[in-house]
Amino acid sequence: xxxxxxxxxxxxxxxxxxxxxxxxxxxxxxxxxxxxxxxxxxxxxxxxxxxxxxxxxxxxxxxxxxxxxxxxxxxxxxxxxxxxxxxxxxxxxxxxxxxxxxxxxxxxxxxxxxxxxxxxxxxxxxxxxxxxxxxxxxxxxxxxxxxxxxxxxxxxx
Amino acid sequence: xxxxxxxxxxxxxxxxxxxxxxxxxxxxxxxxxxxxxxxxxxxxxxxxxxxxxxxxxxxxxxxxxxxxxxxxxxxxxxxxxxxxxxxxxxxxxxxxxxxxxxxxxxxxxxxxxxxxxxxxxxxxxxxxxxxxxxxxxxxxxxxxxxxxxxxxxxxxxxxxxxxxxxxxxxxxxxxxxxxxxxxxxxxxxxxxxxxxxxxxxxxxxxxxxxxxxxxxxxxxxxxxxxxxxxxxxxxxxxxxxxxxxxxxxxxxxxxxxxxxxxxxxxxxxxxxxxxxxxxxxxxxxxxxxxxxxxxxxxxxxxxxxxxxxxxxxxxxxxxxxxxxxxxxxxxxxxxxxxxxxxxxxxxxxxxxxxxxxxxxxxxxxxxxxxxxxxxxxxxxxxxxxxxxxxxxxxxxxxxxxxxxxxxxxxxxxxxxxxxxxxxxxxxxxxxxxxxxxxxxxxxxxxxxxxxxxxxxxxxxxxxxxxxxxxxxxxxxxxxxxxxxxxxxxxxxxxxxxxxxxxxxxxxxxxxxxxxxxxxxxxxxxxxxxxxxxxxxxxxxxxxxxxxxxxxxxxxxxxxxxxxxxxxxxxxxxxxxxxxxxxxxxxxxxxxxxxxxxxxxxxxxxxxxxxxxxxxxxxxxxxxxxxxxxxxxxx
Numbered sequence: 001x002x003x004x005x006x007x008x009x010x011x012x013x014x015x016x017x018x019x020x021x022x023x024x025x026x027x028x029x030x031x032x033x034x035x036x037x038x039x040x041x042x043x044x045x046x047x048x049x050x051x052x053x054x055x056x057x058x059x060x061x062x063x064x065x066x067x068x069x070x071x072x073x074x075x076x077x078x079x080x081x082x083x084x085x086x087x088x089x090x091x092x093x094x095x096x097x098x099x100x101x102x103x104x105x106x107x108x109x110x111x112x113x114x115x116x117x118x119x120x121x122x123x124x125x126x127x128x129x130x131x132x133x134x135x136x137x138x139x140x141x142x143x144x145x146x147x148x149x150x151x152x153x154x155x156x157x
Numbered sequence: 158x159x160x161x162x163x164x165x166x167x168x169x170x171x172x173x174x175x176x177x178x179x180x181x182x183x184x185x186x187x188x189x190x191x192x193x194x195x196x197x198x199x200x201x202x203x204x205x206x207x208x209x210x211x212x213x214x215x216x217x218x219x220x221x222x223x224x225x226x227x228x229x230x231x232x233x234x235x236x237x238x239x240x241x242x243x244x245x246x247x248x249x250x251x252x253x254x255x256x257x258x259x260x261x262x263x264x265x266x267x268x269x270x271x272x273x274x275x276x277x278x279x280x281x282x283x284x285x286x287x288x289x290x291x292x293x294x295x296x297x298x299x300x301x302x303x304x305x306x307x308x309x310x311x312x313x314x315x316x317x318x319x320x321x322x323x324x325x326x327x328x329x330x331x332x333x334x335x336x337x338x339x340x341x342x343x344x345x346x347x348x349x350x351x352x353x354x355x356x357x358x359x360x361x362x363x364x365x366x367x368x369x370x371x372x373x374x375x376x377x378x379x380x381x382x383x384x385x386x387x388x389x390x391x392x393x394x395x396x397x398x399x400x401x402x403x404x405x406x407x408x409x410x411x412x413x414x415x416x417x418x419x420x421x422x423x424x425x426x427x428x429x430x431x432x433x434x435x436x437x438x439x440x441x442x443x444x445x446x447x448x449x450x451x452x453x454x455x456x457x458x459x460x461x462x463x464x465x466x467x468x469x470x471x472x473x474x475x476x477x478x479x480x481x482x483x484x485x486x487x488x489x490x491x492x493x494x495x496x497x498x499x500x501x502x503x504x505x506x507x508x509x510x511x512x513x514x515x516x517x518x519x520x521x522x523x524x525x526x527x528x529x530x531x532x533x534x535x536x537x538x539x540x541x542x543x544x545x546x547x548x549x550x551x552x553x554x555x556x557x558x559x560x561x562x563x564x565x566x567x568x569x570x571x572x573x574x575x576x577x578x579x580x581x582x583x584x585x586x587x588x589x590x591x592x593x594x595x596x597x598x599x600x601x602x603x604x605x606x607x608x609x610x611x612x613x614x615x616x617x618x619x620x621x622x623x624x625x626x627x628x629x630x631x632x633x634x635x636x637x638x639x640x641x642x643x644x645x646x647x648x649x650x651x652x653x654x655x656x657x658x659x660x661x662x663x664x665x666x667x668x669x670x671x672x673x674x675x676x677x678x679x680x681x682x683x684x685x686x687x688x689x690x691x692x693x694x695x696x697x698x699x700x701x702x703x704x705x706x707x708x709x710x711x712x713x714x715x716x717x718x719x720x721x722x723x724x725x726x727x728x729x730x731x732x733x734x735x736x737x738x739x740x741x742x743x744x745x746x747x748x749x750x751x752x753x754x755x756x757x758x759x760x761x762x763x764x765x766x767x768x769x770x771x772x773x774x775x776x777x778x779x780x781x782x783x784x785x786x787x788x789x790x791x
Contacts, residue, residue, distance in 0.1 A: 128497035
């Protein structure tokens with residue numbers, strides 16, 4: 001296989017794997033504290049679930065970036081496009097924003113969601129605000145994703 | 158609209174208090190202010206009566222809820238988000254309170270609880286007895302009469318030591334008799350008859366680990382065991398009957414809940430009176446009343462008793478009136494968004510009508526798929542019809558869905574396919590920069606509108622310095638951007654920046670000329686803020702792409718399945734499942750993040766231009782229940 005293609009696949013793999021790990025860590029943290037709340041007040045399950053899934057978006061963003069990479073590298077098409085080493089490096093670098101920001105922002109967003117679970121426990125009517133606070137962190141994953149998309153879009157294979 | 162409230166005092170005759178408080182509660186346009194006066198204890202008896210009743214009913218409701226028919230997981234989940242209240246007319250719930258329904262249900266529930274507890278503890282002790290008796294189950298006869306020179310030892314020993322026990326005893330004496338019972342928990346029960354003078358046999362037995370068991374065998378254990386077992390069966394049957402009865406009674410939980418609301422309102426009235434100041438014949442309440450409702454309320458109360466005084470009060474220092482945000486028809490739906498942020502302050506505008514168009518557009522762009530828009534409208538319409546109480550919420554998503562369809566047409570996406578690609582205006586995947594321009598323009602417009610609202614509001618409040626200085630300056634800058642975009646002349650832009658600085662200097666609140674000039678230069682800092690505000694709208698591009706590309710991937714996976722599975726029907730079935738499940742899940746996840754991010758753009762980028770928020774919500778003294786809703790009788 002050509003080195004360019006290898007680099008592109010590496011970029012796609014990292015873009016999925018690291019943000020997914022981040023999301024998994026965050027979801028497990030939120031899930032654990034939500035489970036505690038549910039044991040007391042099972043009727044709050046719906047809102048707790050909402051708080052839990054919030055940091056899951058990073059995994060999806062990573063996946064999204066990977067799909068774009070695979071598209072660029074022609075891995076979806078009938079014939080594989082020749083990816084030169086330069087383009088391979090470009091694709092790999094383009095994946096870095098969402099890879100790193102996705103991983104870390106998910107973990108930190110998880111922490112805000114965990115705090116949101118206690119808001120939900122004490123003042124369920126304010127759960128909406130807890131959700132917004134958690135989503136604030138996600139902003140930076142969105143920006144990183146945007147940059148990844150823009151760079152990928154600019155690369156000509 | 159931000160309905161402001163004013164502070165009033167209501168002075169009335171004590172003897173008319175019930176009618177007046179009932180009328181106030183029915184009207185629901187005042188909020189009682191609790192006073193610092195110590196309670197005079199006049200209504201303590203009544204208060205504790207109601208509290209006792211409430212406690213009993215809450216007990217009954219929570220006890221009976223254990224026997225409630227289990228509902229499906231999905232309906233529970235929907236209920237936790239969108240609770241539906243039972244509808245009652247005032248008369249219906251009043252009749253219910255007057256009838257003995259509540260007392261009957263409560264006493265029945267109490268009886269049931271008592272007898273269930275009784276049965277439960279009886280069962281427990283019987284089970285324990287049976288357990289102990291089981292090791293003597295083989296003993297069918299206990300006629301110990303005639304053993305005049307003998308003693309009886311009743312005990313149990315580890316089953317594997319049975320033989321050892323017999324050996325030891327045989328070596329010691331020949332005058333003994335052992336009857337074995339059975340084995341329970343690997344111990345064998347037995348009784349031993351031995352000559353009175355050989356009492357050392359007991360010590361021998363005990364040395365081998367036998368434990369003396371105390372039993373009052375008036376009848377043989379086998380018989381006793383049978384009896385106890387049938388008693389257990391009887392009790393279990395009885396328990397089942399009681400549970401059946403409890404299940405039946407659980408159907409009247411809604412009635413109990415209605416009454417919990419009703420007595421809650423009664424308690425509110427008593428507490429409102431208790432909270433107020435009192436003289437021998439009069440009582441005085443302080444309350445917030447919605448300014449628009451004050452006159453009407455006055456007339457309404459006067460009808461009951463002409464000797465009621467309702468007078469305006471001045472605000473105490475640091476006191477701020479509560480805030481009620483109210484909008485009509487379609488705008489009402491957007492209160493959902495405002496509600497997440499919280500109320501504006503009492504002297505700030507209600508942001509709901511301003512954010513409505515921007516929220517809808519931002520939501521549409523963030524989801525941006527015509528198919529998803531149609532699906533969202535359909536789901537919201539059906540849910541809204543089913544869950545009337547949450548209609549405003551679902552109407553919001555119908556409107557948002559409509560804008561999603563528009564955005565989907567704009568980008569030509571339909572369930573992730575480019576079926577309508579020929580009619581699209583921009584291709585977000587191939588040409589994201591164009592969409593980036595588009596959302597930035599949206600951002601510039603919204604920030605500009607926010608500044609205009611802030612300017613006019615500050616002007617109305619008489620804060621001319623802020624209105625013309627910082628807000629006016631910024632407005633000039635945005636006009637400069639517009640002029641620059643149209644003409645392409647850079648000096649228009651620079652001119653607007655200079656004008657902005659000048660306005661800030663002229664209208665600065667500082668007396669010190671140095672500080673005034675400094676604030677003029679400081680205003681350039683605001684521009685960085687506006688820049689990042691506008692950049693923030695780029696999230697709409699990323700979110701729109703996210704929906705579209707994931708939808709595309711779902712379609713691709715479905716088509717791969719269809720090609721991979723050679724069995725004709727199965728391939729289509731699996732692909733169909735992937736399509737339906739995938740798209741619905743994608744819609745739900747992305748509708749959630751579209752809502753959150755569209756709302757965030759309002760809260761952070763828009764609200765900050767004209768309001769702070771943090772007003773206290775008006776909590777009316779009213780007949781608004783947790784479980785029921787009062788409707789007008791036909």
